[in-house]
Amino acid sequence: MAKLLIISDSHGLTNELIEIKKRHQQTVDAMIHCGDSELPYNAPEMNDFIKVKGNCDFDSSYLDELTEEIQGSRVFVTHGHLYNVKMSLMSIQYKAEEVDAKIACFGHSHVAGSFQENNIVFINPGSILIPRRRPEPTYVIAEIEEKEMTVRFFNAAGSEVEELAAHYVVKSK
Numbered sequence: 001m002a003k004l005l006i007i008s009d010s011h012g013l014t015n016e017l018i019e020i021k022k023r024h025q026q027t028v029d030a031m032i033h034c035g036d037s038e039l040p041y042n043a044p045e046m047n048d049f050i051k052v053k054g055n056c057d058f059d060s061s062y063l064d065e066l067t068e069e070i071q072g073s074r075v076f077v078t079h080g081h082l083y084n085v086k087m088s089l090m091s092i093q094y095k096a097e098e099v100d101a102k103i104a105c106f107g108h109s110h111v112a113g114s115f116q117e118n119n120i121v122f123i124n125p126g127s128i129l130i131p132r133r134r135p136e137p138t139y140v141i142a143e144i145e146e147k148e149m150t151v152r153f154f155n156a157a158g159s160e161v162e163e164l165a166a167h168y169v170v171k172s173k
Contacts, residue, residue, distance in 0.1 A: 011037075029070060065095075067101060141154065150166070
């Protein structure tokens with residue numbers, strides 16, 4: 001089993017990142033930031049995050065994308081601007097398939113949501129500063145069991161946004 005904290009588009013927030021990390025760091029296997037933190041790569045608030053570069057990140061230490069093996073699940077992480085996720089999710093889907101990911105995490109659009117396509121679960125945690133299409137800032141806790149995944153969204157204060165929750169069956173390839 002793996003449990004992931006996924007956050008994106010914090011755009012300079014520091015106290016909120018610290019609070020969310022404190023709230024969950026003892027109960028998750030990995031913490032992922034999908035870019036646009038606007039913080040230096042080595043900022044204390046970004047410590048412990050698997051992190052990528054967004055279009056508003058200018059520290060050259062960030063990678064544009066990465067693929068990580070977390071508790072047996074291959075996770076592809078990118079911000080999304082290089083895949084034009086505001087226009088179509090086809091490019092990011094092709095990339096996730098290419099790297100054999102079970103999970104693809106991205107941000108950029110600030111629109112919270114998840115869906116499954118070709119046995120890959122795509123997760124956009126929304127933004128904890130400037131949400132779009134929803135009133136509340138959000139982040140995600142994803143729990144992966146062998147053949148099942150639950151994606152739960154939370155507001156910045158830690159209360160679950162139940163209508164966004166989703167459950168997926170993930171088949172072995």
